[in-house]
Amino acid sequence: xxxxxxxxxxxxxxxxxxxxxxxxxxxxxxxxxxxxxxxxxxxxxxxxxxxxxxxxxxxxxxxxxxxxxxxxxxxxxxxxxxxxx
Amino acid sequence: xxxxxxxxxxxxxxxxxxxxxxxxxxxxxxxxxxxxxxxxxxxxxxxxxxxxxxxxxxxxxxxxxxxxxxxxxxxxxxxxxxxxxxxxxxxxxxxxxxxxxxxxxxxxxxxxxxxxxxxxxxxxxxxxxxxxxxxxxxxxxxxxxxxxxxxxxxxxxxxxxxxxxxxxxxxxxxxxxxxxxxxxxxxxxxxxxxxxxxxxxxxxxxxxxxxxxxxxxxxxxxxxxxxxxxxxxxxxxxxxxxxxxxxxxxxxxxxxxxxxxxxxxxxxxxxxxxxxxxxxxxxxxxxxxxxxxxxxxxxxxxxxxxxxxxxxxxxxxxxxxxxxxxxxxxxxxxxxxxxxxxxxxxxxxxxxxxxxxxxxxxxxxxxxxxxxxxxxxxxxxxxxxxxxxxxxxxxxxxxxxxxxxxxxxxxxxxxxxxxxxxxxxxxxxxxxxxxxxxxxx
Numbered sequence: 231x232x233x234x235x236x237x238x239x240x241x242x243x244x245x246x247x248x249x250x251x252x253x254x255x256x257x258x259x260x261x262x263x264x265x266x267x268x269x270x271x272x273x274x275x276x277x278x279x280x281x282x283x284x285x286x287x288x289x290x291x292x293x294x295x296x297x298x299x300x301x302x303x304x305x306x307x308x309x310x311x312x313x314x315x
Numbered sequence: 316x317x318x319x320x321x322x323x324x325x326x327x328x329x330x331x332x333x334x335x336x337x338x339x340x341x342x343x344x345x346x347x348x349x350x351x352x353x354x355x356x357x358x359x360x361x362x363x364x365x366x367x368x369x370x371x372x373x374x375x376x377x378x379x380x381x382x383x384x385x386x387x388x389x390x391x392x393x394x395x396x397x398x399x400x401x402x403x404x405x406x407x408x409x410x411x412x413x414x415x416x417x418x419x420x421x422x423x424x425x426x427x428x429x430x431x432x433x434x435x436x437x438x439x440x441x442x443x444x445x446x447x448x449x450x451x452x453x454x455x456x457x458x459x460x461x462x463x464x465x466x467x468x469x470x471x472x473x474x475x476x477x478x479x480x481x482x483x484x485x486x487x488x489x490x491x492x493x494x495x496x497x498x499x500x501x502x503x504x505x506x507x508x509x510x511x512x513x514x515x516x517x518x519x520x521x522x523x524x525x526x527x528x529x530x531x532x533x534x535x536x537x538x539x540x541x542x543x544x545x546x547x548x549x550x551x552x553x554x555x556x557x558x559x560x561x562x563x564x565x566x567x568x569x570x571x572x573x574x575x576x577x578x579x580x581x582x583x584x585x586x587x588x589x590x591x592x593x594x595x596x597x598x599x600x601x602x603x604x605x606x607x608x609x610x611x612x613x614x615x616x617x618x619x620x621x622x623x624x625x626x627x628x629x630x631x632x633x634x635x636x637x638x639x640x641x642x643x644x645x646x647x648x649x650x651x652x653x654x655x656x657x658x659x660x661x662x663x664x665x666x667x668x669x670x671x672x673x674x675x676x677x678x679x680x681x682x683x684x685x686x687x688x689x690x691x692x693x694x695x696x697x698x699x700x701x702x703x704x705x706x707x708x709x710x711x712x713x714x715x716x717x718x719x720x721x722x723x724x725x726x727x728x729x730x731x732x733x734x735x736x737x738x739x740x741x742x743x744x745x746x747x748x749x750x751x752x753x754x755x756x
Contacts, residue, residue, distance in 0.1 A: 249470070251404030269405065276471040284467075 236308040237282065242300075245281050250274035261301045272296060275303075282307055288314050345514040346591035346753055348584050349428025349577030350695050351420035353529060355391035355570055355682040359423060362395070363692075364699045368726045370710040372681040374553045374568050379452075379533045386549045387542055389556050390533045391570030391683030409472040410485055411450030412571070413531035416688075417482035418489060420575040421525055425490055428577035429589055430523065441494030441521050442487045443513045444575075445505025445528035447686035450477035452534035486525060486575075494521050502740025503647070504600065506573070506690025507748040511598035513578045522583040527694075528687035529573030541569050544741050545609050546651050554711055557684075559648030559677040560655050562716035566610070567650045570679075573688025574695040581753075593698040596733070597636070597749035599629025606743050607653070616653035623647075623661035623737065623745040630747035631665070634733065638666040641673055641749075642731045643706045645693040647739045648677030649684075652716070658737065659717045661745075674706045674729065676722040681710030690738035690746070697734040697750040704730050 243254045252270050259268075265275065275295035283289060288310045297303040352359060355373035356366035366373075374391045382388045398415035399407060401422070407415065421442075425431075433439060454477040460468040475481060480498040487496050495516045501508045506528045513524035532541060541547055548566035550556035557568040584591050601622040607615030631638060647658055662670040678696050679689055700706055706727040715721050736748045 247404070249408070251406070251408035253404060273409075273471045273475075274405075280467050 236311050237286065237304060239304065242304060245278055246270065246274070249277045249281055259300050261299070263300050264298050265300060265303070266298070268300070286311050286314070343518045344581035345517045345578050345595045346581045346584055347576050347593045347595065347698050348579045348589045348591060349424040350592070350698060351423030351425070351427065351575040352692065352695050353393050353396070353416045353420045354572040354692055355393055358393065358396040358419065360427070360695060360699070364696070367678045367681070367696055367707045368705060370681060370708040370724070372553070372710045374556065374681070374683055377533055380535055382538065385538060385542070387538060387547045387569070388551060389548070389553055389568050391568060391572065391685070392533060393571045406485065406489065409476055410481060411453035411476050411531065413448065413450060413529055414476070414482045414485050416529040416531055416571065416573060417444060417486060417575065420527065420529060420573060421486040421490065424525060424575040424577045428579065430490070430577065432587065433523065435491040436493055437491065438493045439521065440490070440492040440523040440525065441496050441516055442483045442492050443497045443499070443509050443516065443524055443526040444483045444486070445499055445501065445509040445687040445691070446479040446482060447500060447502055447505060447530055448532040448537045448540065449479050450481055451532060451537040453477055455534055455536045482529065492525065494523065501600070501744040501746070502742055503684060503686050503689050504738040504740035504744035504746040505687040506692070506694065507598065507736060507738045507746040508600055509691070510576065510578065510595055510694055510748060511600065514595050514598070517578060517580050522580045524578045525575055526578055527573060527575040527691035529691070530686040530688040531571045532569055532686055533571055538569065546649065546654070546741070548650070557650050557680055558711065558713065559646065559650040559680050559709060560715055560717050560719065560721055561650070561712065562714040564650045564652050564655060568683040570683025570685040570689070572682065572685040572692060574691040576691070576694060576698070591753040593701045594751045594753045595748070596751040597630040597632070597634025598747065599626045599633060600744070600746040601626040601629070603743040603745065606741060610651045610653060613653050616657045617660065619743070619745065620657040620660040620664065622743070623658060623739065623747070624664035626745045626747040627661060627665035627735065627737070630735070630749050634749040634751065636733055636749065639669060640733050641666060641735050642729065643700065643734045644673055644675045645697050645734065645736045646675050646677050647737045648680060648709070649739065650680070654739070655717060659719055662719070671718045672720055674722050674727050675719045676706050677709045678707050680712065690736060693736045693738070694748065694750060697736050701731050701734060701750065701752045704728060706731070
C-alpha cells in the first residue's frame with residue numbers, strides 16, 4: 231500500500247542531509263528560500279529525487295531538479311503524492 | 316563578488332610578473348613552499364616526519380572490510396584522522412576516501428605555504444595530482460547498488476567521485492585554485508611525475524602549483540586489482556611482510572595515504588616572503604614496454620633496470636649534477652627480490668661503483684606502498700631530510716641481500732645537498748626525481 235502522507239519540510243531536510251550532505255535547519259527555510267542559497271545544486275537534487283520517489287511510490291516529472299525554491303519543489307512533490315492516491 | 320574578482324586579478328598581475336620574467340628568461344626555479352601529509356604513521360608533515368625518523372611501523376590487519384578470505388590481509392591504513400571531522404558533509408558524500416585524504420593533505424600544504432594570502436579564486440594557483448585506483452570504494456558501492464537493486468539506486472556522484480581527476484578537481488574547487496590543473500596516472504611512479512608536471516607548469520609561468528598524490532586502495536575491488544600484479548606479500552606477519560632489499564623479501568603491502576606539496580617559482584616565493592624548503596632540480600620518466608609477467612622472471616626484471624638507469628641519468632643531467640653529488644637515495648624498494656636486484660643494478664649503472672656507498676633508504680617499508688601516494692610521501696620525506704640533514708631509516712630492515720648502504724636503525728646524520736627519489740609503477744613506469752637544498756632561501 232503506497233505511503234500517502236505528504237512530505238514535510240523536516241523529512242525533506244533529513245533526506246537532503248543523508249543523500250547530499252547538506253545540513254539545513256527547517257526553521258530557516260521560508261517561501262522564498264532557493265536551493266542555490268542553501269548550497270544545494272542540481273546534482274544534489276538528482277540524488278534526492280529517486281529517494282523521494284521510492285519513499286512515496288511516485289514519479290516526479292523531468293527537470294524537477296531545476297526548480298529554484300524549496301517551497302516550489304516540495305509543492306511539486308506533494309501535488310504528485312496527492313494525485314497518485 | 317565582482318570587486319573581489321577584480322582585486323584577485325590585480326594581485327595576480329603583479330605577483331605573476333616576477334615568475335613570468337624568470338620563466339621567459341629561462342631562469343625559473345621551482346621550490347617547495349608547503350607540505351601536507353596523510354600517512355599510516357601520521358597525519359600532518361611534522362608527525363609523519365617524527366615517526367619516519369623513528370622508523371615507526373603502521374602495517375596491520377586490514378580493517379576497511381573483512382579480508383580474511385583474501386590471500387593478502389595486511390595494509391597500512393590511515394587511522395590518525397577521520398576525514399569526517401575536517402571535511403564538510405557536502406563534499407564527503409560526493410567523494411571517495413582517496414579524495415578525502417587528498418583534501419586533508421592539500422589543506423595542510425596550502426596553509427603551510429600561506430596560499431590564502433594570494434586570494435581565493437586565484438588564477439596563479441593550479442593543481443596537479445597523480446591517481447591510481449581512483450574512487451574505487453565509492454565506485455564499488457555504486458556498482459553493487461546497480462547490480463543488486465537497479466540503476467535508480469546509483470547516486471548522481473558516481474561519475475565525479477570515481478574518476479581519476481576527482482582529487483585535482485575537488486582540491487581546485489575547495490581551495491578556489493583556478494590555475495592550470497591536471498591529473499596523470501603512472502601507477503606508483505605518479506607521485507614523482509606529478510611533481511615534474513607541476514614544475515613544467517611553473518616554468519611556463521604559472522607561479523604556484525599544488526601537486527602530489529594520495530591513494531585509498533584498501534577496498535575489495537582495489538585489493539583484488541593489486542593482487543593481480545603478483546607482487547604483493549601474502550605474509551600475515553606485519554613485522555616481516557614488506558622487507559625491501561632483504562633476502563627474506565616476500566613482496567609488498569598496500570597502503571592508504573599520500574602527500575601534497577606546494578611548488579612555487581622561487582622569485583615568486585621570495586617576493587611574498589615565503590621560505591623555500593627545497594628545490595626540485597631534475598626529473599626523467601622512462602618506461603619498460605613489457606612488465607615482467609611474474610616475480611620469478613629474473614631476466615624480465617633484469618631488463619627493467621635499463622629504464623630506471625635511464626631515468627636516473629636523465630634526472631641528474633636535468634639537475635646539472637654529477638653522480639658523485641647524490642647524497643642519498645629514497646629508493647622505490649619494491650620488496651620483491653628480482654625487482655630489488657633490478658633497482659640496485661640501475662643505481663650501479665647510473666651512479667657507478669659509488670652506488671654501494673651512497674645511503675639508500677625505503678621509509679615506505681614502515682607504512683606500505685600507497686601507489687600514487689607512495690612517491691609523493693618520499694618526496695615530502697626528502698624535503699624534510701634535506702632540511703634536517705638526516706636520512707631516515709628503512710623500518711624493520713633485516714637480512715640485507717644487496718650491495719648497498721641501506722640506512723637502518725637510527726637516522727643517518729649527513730649534510731645533504733641532493734637527494735634522489737626513485738619510483739617504479741606497475742606496467743613499466745620508472746621515474747627519478749632530484750630534490751635539492753636551497754641556498755639562502
